[in-house]
Amino acid sequence: MKKINYILSLCVLLTTALTGCDSILDKGPLDSFTNDNFWTNAGNVEGYANTFYNQFTGYGNGNGTGLFYFKTLSDDQAGNSFSDWDQKGSLVTNSTWKNCYVEIRRANVMIEKTPGIAAEEAVINHWIGVARLMRAQQYFQLVRMFGDVPYAERSLDITDEGIVYGPRTGRDIVMDNVLEDLNFAAANISDNTSKVTWNRSMANAMKADICLYEGTFRKYRKAEDGQAAPDAAGAQKFLTACKDACNAVIAKGFTLNASYQGNYNSASLANNPEMIFYKTYKQTTFTHSLVAYTCTSTQMSGMNKDAFDAYLFTDGKPLAFTTLDKNLTPPLVNGKLSLENMLAVRDGRLAQTIDPVMLYPGNGNQRFTGDNEQTSSTGYGVRKYDNGEIPLAFRNQTSQNYTCAPIFWLSVVYLNYAEACAELGSITQTDLDNTINKLRNRAGLPALTVSVGFSDPANNHNVTDLIWEIRRERRCELMFDNWFRYWDLIRWHQLDKLDSAAHPNILLGGDVRNDPAYTAVKVDNLIDGSKGGVRTYDKKYYLYPIPSGQIDLNPLLEPNNPGW
Numbered sequence: 236m237k238k239i240n241y242i243l244s245l246c247v248l249l250t251t252a253l254t255g256c257d258s259i260l261d262k263g264p265l266d267s268f269t270n271d272n273f274w275t276n277a278g279n280v281e282g283y284a285n286t287f288y289n290q291f292t293g294y295g296n297g298n299g300t301g302l303f304y305f306k307t308l309s310d311d312q313a314g315n316s317f318s319d320w321d322q323k324g325s326l327v328t329n330s331t332w333k334n335c336y337v338e339i340r341r342a343n344v345m346i347e348k349t350p351g352i353a354a355e356e357a358v359i360n361h362w363i364g365v366a367r368l369m370r371a372q373q374y375f376q377l378v379r380m381f382g383d384v385p386y387a388e389r390s391l392d393i394t395d396e397g398i399v400y401g402p403r404t405g406r407d408i409v410m411d412n413v414l415e416d417l418n419f420a421a422a423n424i425s426d427n428t429s430k431v432t433w434n435r436s437m438a439n440a441m442k443a444d445i446c447l448y449e450g451t452f453r454k455y456r457k458a459e460d461g462q463a464a465p466d467a468a469g470a471q472k473f474l475t476a477c478k479d480a481c482n483a484v485i486a487k488g489f490t491l492n493a494s495y496q497g498n499y500n501s502a503s504l505a506n507n508p509e510m511i512f513y514k515t516y517k518q519t520t521f522t523h524s525l526v527a528y529t530c531t532s533t534q535m536s537g538m539n540k541d542a543f544d545a546y547l548f549t550d551g552k553p554l555a556f557t558t559l560d561k562n563l564t565p566p567l568v569n570g571k572l573s574l575e576n577m578l579a580v581r582d583g584r585l586a587q588t589i590d591p592v593m594l595y596p597g598n599g600n601q602r603f604t605g606d607n608e609q610t611s612s613t614g615y616g617v618r619k620y621d622n623g624e625i626p627l628a629f630r631n632q633t634s635q636n637y638t639c640a641p642i643f644w645l646s647v648v649y650l651n652y653a654e655a656c657a658e659l660g661s662i663t664q665t666d667l668d669n670t671i672n673k674l675r676n677r678a679g680l681p682a683l684t685v686s687v688g689f690s691d692p693a694n695n696h697n698v699t700d701l702i703w704e705i706r707r708e709r710r711c712e713l714m715f716d717n718w719f720r721y722w723d724l725i726r727w728h729q730l731d732k733l734d735s736a737a738h739p740n741i742l743l744g745g746d747v748r749n750d751p752a753y754t755a756v757k758v759d760n761l762i763d764g765s766k767g768g769v770r771t772y773d774k775k776y777y778l779y780p781i782p783s784g785q786i787d788l789n790p791l792l793e794p795n796n797p798g799w
């Protein structure tokens with residue numbers, strides 16, 4: 236009975252999809268649609284596809300959390316509560332597993348039914364491309380979390396028990412199929428200039444993200460950690476696909492926004508030249524809570540010392556080699572530990588990301604007039620998403636924030652391109668000047684050269700000086716964004732950098748020795764953001780466990796991932 240119920244639940248997903256979108260319901264009475272008469276025109280298909288927009292979380296919806304700031308399992312933040320491995324809470328159930336397969340079936344239904352609508356071939360292929368793009372995204376999420384997963388490229392029903400309850404497909408095979416979907420989507424989705432709907436540049440931007448991940452993952456994975464051996468040919472294939480996708484986006488004429496912070500804290504991104512695809516929020520209509528969470532009296536999850544120290548100085552040198560003032564002990568100014576002198580000689584993005592004074596229990600600060608007093612787990616507050624021009628009632632109240640969220644934007648494409656070129660061993664100074672150095676110019680930094688000119692002793696990734704600097708650039712440009720950092724560490728095979736005993740700076744904050752009133756726990760005069768917790772690395776954390784609830788339904792999912 237358990238198996239039958241599981242298959243039947245899959246069979247009702249189409250009905251769920253057909254009733255989940257207002258634009259469909261507006262077309263007529265619900266009971267006038269059947270699986271036969273719904274798939275007749277492009278308008279219905281568009282309404283069906285609109286449900287896929289829910290996959291772009293952005294800053295979250297209402298009180299919910301999104302993919303910016305909140306994911307503190309990285310070496311960039313210490314949480315306002317201790318962040319241990321997420322995998323430990325996924326032994327029985329995991330919503331990603333279930334939700335991805337719901338969306339995969341939705342995509343498969345659309346792929347199968349769209350060819351029968353009354354429309355031109357280009358329109359049909361556009362919508363098939365949208366479905367294949369979203370199918371690729373869902374399988375990618377499954378693979379990077381779970382490795383080998385069941386794969387189906389058609390919608391399943393009660394007669395397909397052998398597929399529903401079949402074994403897992405090798406992750407490399409699944410990702411090769413993902414690349415086919417991405418290629419079709421990038422070639423067929425409409426080449427329009429909208430930044431809020433499906434377009435070819437958005438498809439290429441997603442393709443670049445996924446292919447960079449897969450190319451570097453195959454290059455750096457290790458068989459001794461329960462993974463397959465490195466795959467040089469596969470790495471080259473995906474990295475080349477990443478380059479091609481980036482080139483396609485760059486050729487469309489997007490340009491960097493003058494303001495780095497303006498990409499994150501603007502009430503509208505409509506005229507932002509850097510945006511490829513963004514999520515719109517509307518005052519009192521469709522809102523989020525990200526700003527409120529970073530200007531509340533509740534302690535925020537602050538930047539850690541490891542991340543702070545990663546930012547270059549304005550002479551283009553790291554902490555070990557700069558000739559500028561590298562004093563990391565802030566002075567007490569008007570009762571606050573001031574970071575202004577430190578920020579003035581650092582990468583300009585740092586000053587747009589954190590507050591100019593240290594914030595901690597017993598010594599909070601109002602960022603703007605009328606604010607709550609904010610505090611941070613590390614002393615380094617997060618101001619990147621805040622905007623003092625938004626009326627106070629809409630800034631510091633949850634479910635009232637309406638700043639728009641970037642989903643795909645040019646700086647990420649630049650980072651992807653430079654990294655893919657470097658990993659392929661073909662990067663030139665022109666490549667750097669056309670990508671990374673445009674970001675560095677906006678940040679007030681001198682250009683990066685292929686030769687770099689120094690070997691940073693902080694380089695603990697066992698990579699070349701140039702690749703280390705490109706990774707630094709990615710970290711600083713995308714600080715707190717989209718949970719990039721965690722998955723970057725996975726694909727670079729650097730997850731051990733989240734072991735807090737081996738790398739204590741990931742749970743420590745700023746130096747508070749000049750504040751005699753500071754009485755909380757500190758380590759060598761640094762704020763202790765560990766909350767008394769220790770995060771210990773184990774190679775099994777490269778993959779999440781297959782939830783035991785799924786194995787109960789399908790024993791062929793065993794054996795579970797290594798270590799689980």
